[in-house]
Amino acid sequence: MTAFAIVNARLLDPSSDHDGPGSVLVQDGRIAEVVRGTTHERPAGLQIIDAHGACLSPGLIDIRVKTGEPGAEPKETLKSASLSAAAGGVTTIVIQPDTDPAVDDPAMVDFIHRRGAALNLVNVYAAGAATQGRDGQRMAEIGLMHEAGALYFTDGDRVIANTRTLLRVMSYAGAFNALIACRPADPWLSEGAVATSGELSTRLGLSGAPAIAERIQLERDLALVEQTGARFLVDQISTEGALACLARARAKGLEVAASVSINHLCFNELDIGDYRTFYRLDPPLRAESDRQALIEAIRDGLIEAITSAHAPAPAEDKRRPFAEAAPGAVGLETLLPAALTLHHQDGLDLLDILRPLTSGPATLLGLDSGVLEPGAPADLMLFDPDAPVVIDASTLRSKSKNSPFDGRRLQGRVLSTWVGGRRVFES
């Protein structure tokens, strides 16, 4: 494979807290050298890519991506999701197991990995189901799926309501040191809810679940973690109360990680005011105080991963009354500019935003990417953090166009994406 150098870039490497000028030499699909500081030396015989001062960071790692392959291909395929990811600077995606059939055995894990690899676009990994058919009752083949390369285990949006089942899953997963992820949502309080209960949901006449539904379930999950010593990921934390709970568990020394969706960092419940179904999300949008608490948690490093929570839903599933519309939003392609609003509007440091999008999830999942270091895979993103963009959902590469950012003016544009040293996107 050819070698090339990206020079005259602003290097952003969250794992080493480095933000400064430099260049990166890529050879055989891996980072061969990282030169920090301005240099006028141009290694001879190499293809040179001049970044003209744009930002170069590890490619984004998105640990929560849904597609419709297999089972609902009109919604999204691995190919359309991979193209979206590449255009969004996302070099690694972890596919959720809620396909049809579910990814609950090693053959399905292998299927996702092979199909993903054959596309030759971004790195595609599978998360395995924690229970068979995600039924919340019978434990899935966690060991065999782990061996087949599944990165973590989750029933996705479904809560494992049966505490005994979850206790056994967590306990069993310990034999493989496998990571278990759960959505914290009390299933009874959340039943039928499409919003967070409060003054707004009452006024809109929408069924709401109280914000404490999240904390209640998280307390249960954390007690199980304490009992079993499981490696655990709190999937899509979204409320202030749950964050406090997470912080207490960390202080006690529990090995608990957390992820947050980009939507909950960018929007609050007021956005559902016009009954726009693109804001119908699961978990539902929360109060502004919750959003502020999430931003603080990013700043404090309490959250390991920001996800796009990419959930494609075709128009026919979204063009319905709010409560009847499918929940979820696409987000792979808009992940970077959306995350940069935290920099431009909420004053977060670029490295603090990029960490839970690169090295944070890489460390959590045991990937060797997410860093600008010699030897790491050359999964890179070149971007302009300031370029103004207007999101037009109709131009998204995803097969479903359900973006809550449609029409929004954001800042930040992906210029180029490399995966394993191959350029998979160039604007």
Add this chain to the structure above:
Amino acid sequence: MSQNADLADRIKERLVPFPRRHFLSAGDLNPPATLALLDLADEFVAHNRATDERPTLDLMAGRTVVNLFFENSTRTSSSFEIAAKRLGADVVTMPVTASSVAKGETLIDTAVTLNAMKPDVLVIRHSASGAADLLSQKVGCAVVNAGDGRHEHPTQALLDLLSLRRAFDEVGGLTVAICGDIAHSRVARSNVALLSMMGARVRLIGPPTLVPGDADRWGCEVFHDMREGLDGCDVVMMLRLQLERMAGALVPSTREYFRFWGLDREKLAWANPGAKVMHPGPMNRGVEIDSDVADDLSVSLIQDQVEMGVAARMAVLASLSMRNEGVGR
């Protein structure tokens, strides 16, 4: 004939009274009594093997042994029945599931009824932990626990010990791995107690859902990984995985169980060279053990275990009878 007469004499010489009135758990034994039982059992092995000119033993002549099996078990009840008959006892085997339980009689009612018939030994197998203990408090005869729930199966531990001593000469210092469903296994509990008492190092290996969380407090090392757990082991004792524990409740599937915890050649190679394989039976071939290993007589003690079962139970019954001779009932 004189050789056989010698054998009968040696058996009488070796015969010592059982340390307790009942044999309910491995804890009823102590090291000297265990060694004496093993020595006696060795003589019974020789006796049992003399198939052509087996001398008639009258150690339990005139005694009545009642086999009270509330759980189906062909092998254990036959083993006890043969053992008692070889000692000259009269044996009644009662599959209780078919009789009184179906009519709603409680365990204690059954015990009191049987006690009135004045048996000398009651051998009981029951699905409830503590059933043998309860029965022993209500009857005048000796009670032998042939398996109570997930609590204990002490004669199995004794026969395992006998098989091991015959294979290795010395049990003290051996490292024995007990693998599989420790949580629900009475065989494991009895073996942990007896093997530890006799100086073996015991390890427990299995998925976390099948190994009790506090099993390390039994004085055993706990492993969830077969490679780590088998490293340095002289004996690999596999346990039966009850099929109802699979299919997602405690283990995802039989194929996953076999992949990670089923004993095959590859995994056996992680143990010490010359390591022996045991299984209390009946085996789930291809689930906890590969036929290739189970049927290889150079490594497998599984058939020995069945043979030793009769001898060990003869030793227990004979020794209990001696202990209880003349005890007023």
